[in-house]
Amino acid sequence: MKQENEPLRFEDRLEQLEQLTVKMEEGKLSLEELLKVYEQGIALSTGLKRDLDAAQATLTQLKDGQLKPIEDS
Amino acid sequence: MRPGTLSVSELNEYVRRSLAGDPMLQGIAIIGEISNFKRHTSGHLYFTLRDEASRISCVMFRQHAQLLRFQPQDGMRVQLSGAVGLYMATGSYQFYGEAMMAEGAGALYELFVKTRERLQKEGLFDASLKRPLPLLPKGLGIVTSGGGAVLHDILTVARRRFPALPLFLRAAQVQGSGAAADLTRALAEIAALDQVEVIIIGRGGGSMEDLWAFNEEELVRAVVACKKPVISAVGHETDITLTDFAADVRAPTPSAAAELAVPERAELIARVERLTAQLHAQATLGLEQAGARLQAMEACLQQHSPVNQVRLFAQRLAALAGRMHVGAAAGLQALSSHARLTLERFELSGPRQTLRRGYVIALHAGRPVQRVAEVQERMTLQFQDGKAHVKTLDVEKEQAQ
Structure with missing residues (x-):
């Protein structure tokens, strides 16, 4: 079962960012709303970029019900 | 006991030895269609082989059954190598199989088609069951043989596209008897990992028999029921298995599967x-x-x-005031000139002018004396340039004319 505070998937957040951009582009927002949307967008963007941060890759083998990191070429 | 009388066991034992001693009945292969197929918990296989006219009971013991490259099923036409022998307990003769091959190119294919139709009717391959792949999975699960090109290809592509993506491998037996069961277990185990959000299941190319595990119902159903989206990459592009039909996405090669499962990091960053x-x-x-x-x-x-x-308003007011001023001035001027004219006229008509013309006015007590009767003894004569006080000597009244 999905927990309510479970973070949204990458594509869902990317979609949200896209929608916020479109919303801003429509130009129907009040200045207050615009700044609020902008703030939300920047928060999303920061999170998305964090997910894309390059880090060390890991290959883990599942063997006999145990997870073991393995070296691969 | 009459000579030639034997116990049941003795007879069976004799027949068993006769059969075993007959080279015609040893190391042979028979061809037929499987029916009444049963896999005993011991791992031994029991089934009947038959052709149009006849049938024979067959058994394949576990040590041989383990080496099978596919799962025999009823209706499958096979070539069974082995020997004829006697089952002492029932006195029935049977064929002891040691190796089995699907007979003819069409046999396995026919079974494949039949199974596919049946599962299709059941709705197992419905498009509505296909789940979308996550754009950026938390982790990629891989079910394939432990070494070899498939794993290498997947790792290479995944590392190139998104180096940081965690990869999980559950090595599995990908061909032979028991492969379907191991693959099924592997799929369940890898799907149970929280971090795994998409799974690639596959193996390298091979004959239809080599790939047969991927056509077995047990695995096909497990792929459909899997909680995480499954990408199949079985064999070469031209090989199609039922697992491919059951998977959420079918990839033509392991590299293509990895490309489907793993997003291009640079592309996402750019987006x-x-x-x-x-x-x-x-x-x-x-x-x-x-x-x-x-x-x-x-x-x-x-x-x-x-x-x-x-x-x-102020401007309008000022303008009005100006106009009023001008108007008033004009009005005043008009008035004053009128007054002057009147005065002039008055003066012209007054006594002073008359005096200038040479007349004299007689005054008494400041009032003009206009008639003889009004003449007094003492009067004042007004000239244009002064006065003279005079005494009257005489008056003479003129007759009215």
Whole structure:
């Protein structure tokens, strides 16, 4: 079962960012709303970029019900 | 006991030895269609082989069954190698199989088609069951043989596209008897990992028999029931298995499967950057527009300000006052010139002019004396340039004319 505070998937957040951009582009927002949307967008963007941060890759083998990191070429 | 009388066991034992000793019945292969197939818990296989006219009971013991490259099923036409022997307990003769091959190119294919139709009717391959792949999975699960090209290809592509993506491998037996069961277990185990959000299941190319585990119902159903989306990459592009039909996405090769499962990091970064830039631009534009609107409003406000109204009124007032001034002056002037004219006329008609013409006015007590009867003894004569006080000597009244 999905927990309510479970973070949204990458594509869902990317979609949200896209929608916020479109919303801003429509130009129907009040200045207050615009700044609020902008703030939300920047928060999303920061999170998305964090997910894309390059880090060390890991290959883990599942063997006999145990997870073991393995070296691969 | 009569000579030639034997116990049941002795007879069976004799027949068993006779059969075993007959080279015609050893190391042979028979061809037939499987029916009544049963896999005993011990791992031994029991089934009947038959052709149009006849049938024979067959058994394949576990040590041989383990080496099978596919799962025998009823209706499958096979070539069974082994030997004829006697089952002592029932006195029935049977065929002891040691190796089995699917007979003819069509046999396995036929079974494949039959199974496919059956599962299709059941709705197992419905498009509505296909789940979308996550754009960026938390982790990629891989079910394939432990070494070899498939794993290598998947790792290479995954590392190239998104180096940071965690990869999980559950090595599995991908061909032979028991492969389907191991693959099924492997799939369940890897799907149970929280971090795994998409799974690639596959193996390298091979004959239809080599790939047969991927056509077995047990695995096919497990793929459909899997909680995580499954990408199949079985064999070469031209090989199609039921697992491919059951999977959420079928990839032609392991590399293609990895490309489907793993997003290109640079592409995603570019997308996020682009959106962020748009966000900035829109916010800036919005602020600028708001500023411009504010300015316009200010101008508008100024235009309709009461100060202006007052100024306008004042201007009108000043103009009116000016006009009034001019009008009044003109009026006054007109009046004064009229007055002067009147005075002039008055003066012209008055006594002073008459005096200038040489006449003299007789006055008494400041009043003009106009008739003889009014003449007094002492009177004053008014000249144009002075007065003379005179005494009257005589009066003479003229007769009326």
